[in-house]
Amino acid sequence: MKKTILAIFTFAFGAGLVQAGVPTQKVIPVTHVFVPSGFDSNDNSEIIITGFLPNLCHKTPKANAMVTGNKIDILLTSLYYDESNPFCPEMVVPFTETLELGVLDKGKYEVTVNGKSIYKKEAKLKVNESTSAAIDDFSYAYVEHIDKESARDGHVILKGYNPSDCFELDSIEYISNGKDTYSILPKMKQVRAHCPMKLVPFEYEWKVPSDIDRNEVLLHVRTLEGRSKNTLFYR
Known part of the structure; x- marks a missing residue:
């Protein structure tokens, strides 16, 4: 009987460790969306997003973008470990994420970040007509x-x-x-x-x-x- 109880306890404890050690993707808080001006249709357009990880259960913030017409939908997530993980102290970690959108056509774009969550943010991006076929019209330092x-x-x-x-x-x-x-x-x-x-x-x-x-x-x-x-x- 004791061996059976010990086996059940060992299995449950091991399952808990596995759960704590296997991360999932989780939407994270966004504080601001910065949209630089001056992009042309030959530039690699970028936006910069700031936010924070609620605690150290969250690791490695990552942004994914989908461009559909003049709409840009961005999902910002992190790897999330279960709170039973022993390496999850309570500590807010701010981050700044630069998201490359690539070369976009001339136009005005509606940007939505984490649109289906309580952390939703919106912004606007304008891309001008380029005057050259090359990336950037000038040599920058x-x-x-x-x-x-x-x-x-x-x-x-x-x-x-x-x-x-x-x-x-x-x-x-x-x-x-x-x-x-x-x-x-x-x-x-x-x-x-x-x-x-x-x-x-x-x-x-x-x-x-x-x-x-x-x-x-x-x-x-x-x-x-x-x-x-x-x-x-x-x-």
């Missing part, structure tokens, strides 16, 4: 990092590498979406015809504008090959 700690108050430092010493910074322009995001465009110029392959580190300081009345803004920095670096900036 290869920015690897946006330094907010070392810069002067109200500034950031764009850090990265140029592919050759024949490239120099031409200008740093920006496009504001008027609500919450600055698209930063560090444009380069070629100053010599001969361009030996030589990585040259750079640091470009840039003052964050103050025309958006919001404590938290997204800095969306365009880089080479249609990519970007994104960070939240707090005033």
Whole structure:
């Protein structure tokens, strides 16, 4: 009898461990959807989503998008482990997820995130007509990092590498979406015809504008090959 009870207990305990150790997909809270301005129909359009994992039972946030006509439906989920898992302490973990939407046709898009949940968020994305067949109409600096700690108050430092010493910074322009995001465009110029392959580190300081009345803004920095670096900036 004791052996039978022990066997039942062992089976139940083992089943509990299996349940605790096998993750499922679960919709997670979204706090804001940032939509940069300035995308053309030859760009890799992106949106940036912030949210939080309610506790450490949630792992690895992931976004999936489906584009149907002018509607973009996004599902943001995480791997969720049962709360009986011993590695699930109560700790809120914020995250910032950059979602690449790919090359989109010219037009205005309605964006819905987690549409069938209590965490539903909506936004609008505008894609302009391109003036070139190539991705991006300009050569942008290869920015690897946006330094907010070392810069002067109200500034950031764009850090990265140029592919050759024949490239120099031409200008740093920006496009504001008027609500919450600055698209930063560090444009380069070629100053010599001969361009030996030589990585040259750079640091470009840039003052964050103050025309958006919001404590938290997204800095969306365009880089080479249609990519970007994104960070939240707090005033």
